[in-house]
Amino acid sequence: MAEARNQWLEQIKAGELGAVQKLLDEFTGPVRRYLEGMVHNPAQAEDLAQEALVRFLEHLGQFRQEASLRTYLFQIAHNLALNHLSAAPTRKEEYGSEEPLWAEDRRPGVLALLAADEEAGKVHLALRRLAPQQRAVVILRTWEELSFKEIAQVLGLAEGTAKAHYFFALRNLRKYMEAKDDP
Amino acid sequence: MTHEEALERLVCQGPVPLEALSHVESCAPCREELRALGKTEKALRRARPVLSAPSRKGTVLALESLPALARRRAWPAAAAAILLAGLLGGWSLGRLAPASAATTAPPQEMALSEIPWAPSGDDSTLSLLQAAYPVAERFSAVTATDTGNFIEAE
Numbered sequence: 001m002a003e004a005r006n007q008w009l010e011q012i013k014a015g016e017l018g019a020v021q022k023l024l025d026e027f028t029g030p031v032r033r034y035l036e037g038m039v040h041n042p043a044q045a046e047d048l049a050q051e052a053l054v055r056f057l058e059h060l061g062q063f064r065q066e067a068s069l070r071t072y073l074f075q076i077a078h079n080l081a082l083n084h085l086s087a088a089p090t091r092k093e094e095y096g097s098e099e100p101l102w103a104e105d106r107r108p109g110v111l112a113l114l115a116a117d118e119e120a121g122k123v124h125l126a127l128r129r130l131a132p133q134q135r136a137v138v139i140l141r142t143w144e145e146l147s148f149k150e151i152a153q154v155l156g157l158a159e160g161t162a163k164a165h166y167f168f169a170l171r172n173l174r175k176y177m178e179a180k181d182d183p
Numbered sequence: 184m185t186h187e188e189a190l191e192r193l194v195c196q197g198p199v200p201l202e203a204l205s206h207v208e209s210c211a212p213c214r215e216e217l218r219a220l221g222k223t224e225k226a227l228r229r230a231r232p233v234l235s236a237p238s239r240k241g242t243v244l245a246l247e248s249l250p251a252l253a254r255r256r257a258w259p260a261a262a263a264a265i266l267l268a269g270l271l272g273g274w275s276l277g278r279l280a281p282a283s284a285a286t287t288a289p290p291q292e293m294a295l296s297e298i299p300w301a302p303s304g305d306d307s308t309l310s311l312l313q314a315a316y317p318v319a320e321r322f323s324a325v326t327a328t329d330t331g332n333f334i335e336a337e
Contacts, residue, residue, distance in 0.1 A: 029234035036232060119226055124230060142224065143227075163191065164191060170223050173227065
């Protein structure tokens with residue numbers, strides 16, 4: 001298993017198209033979904049996902065074998081998402097507020113509008129209101145099914161901190177989703 | 184153990200301390216919140232967006248970054264090839280130099296001075312070429328007026 005993965009990595013490093021295509025097939029979707037959950041803009045998520053994959057290929061030499069390929073990719077994607085979100089307050093003219101975009105913009109995004117049902121729409125709206133770190137933990141845990149250990153690696157946190165973020169994120173989500181039901 | 188500590192340990196799975204379990208068993212608000220958090224978690228999982236096929240744009244961009252990757256990887260190989268070529272060139276020159284001396288020259292090789300039509304004392308490229316191709320030398324000597332005579336003669 002590990003041998004096959006190492007061989008795959010070597011093929012990617014050598015620039016073998018088949019190996020790179022396999023990488024893209026396996027990871028483009030999850031990385032894009034994660035970024036979509038983080039930035040709530042499919043077009044920006046698409047761009048960021050591509051940037052993440054290109055950065056991954058460019059910095060493949062720095063990849064340590066003991067980390068999982070998936071964790072490393074999500075780490076790159078997470079950093080890109082944080083950079084993107086930290087640039088959000090500079091767009092205050094666009095939204096007419098000095099608060100960070102993730103905190104104040106509660107209008108339904110494309111994701112929420114396209115959501116299959118009302119519940120999913122509520123979840124996406126509530127997700128937008130979470131702080132980025134909590135949002136990241138929740139998405140990585142429930143959508144990407146990463147373990148808390150992996151989440152801690154991606155976010156550069158202690159495992160206990162990742163668990164605490166998850167717990168408080170669930171609590172906040174519940175609160176936000178219930179608040180939406182209020183008239 | 185506080186309500187929060189007990190709930191956090193139960194929500195985040197892993198080994199649950201008995202203390203947390205016994206707290207929740209005896210605490211109705213905690214049980215209620217645990218149920219609610221479980222529902223929220225399920226709603227989150229259901230709201231997971233369905234993956235669409237990877238876009239071609241992404242594939243193209245990623246593949247575009249590959250030549251740069253390959254170039255970087257090709258550098259050591261190219262440097263090694265140049266070094267090897269240099270060493271081989273140097274080695275063969277070293278082999279040729281003593282070969283021009285009459286003592287070690289193999290029988291199929293001949294010193295320039297031994298070639299009867301070789302130019303003596305002039306080692307310019309043109310004269311060497313003319314020496315190597317005596318027919319060409321004859322043709323190059325044919326002037327415009329000579330050409331007529333040449334054709335006439337034929």
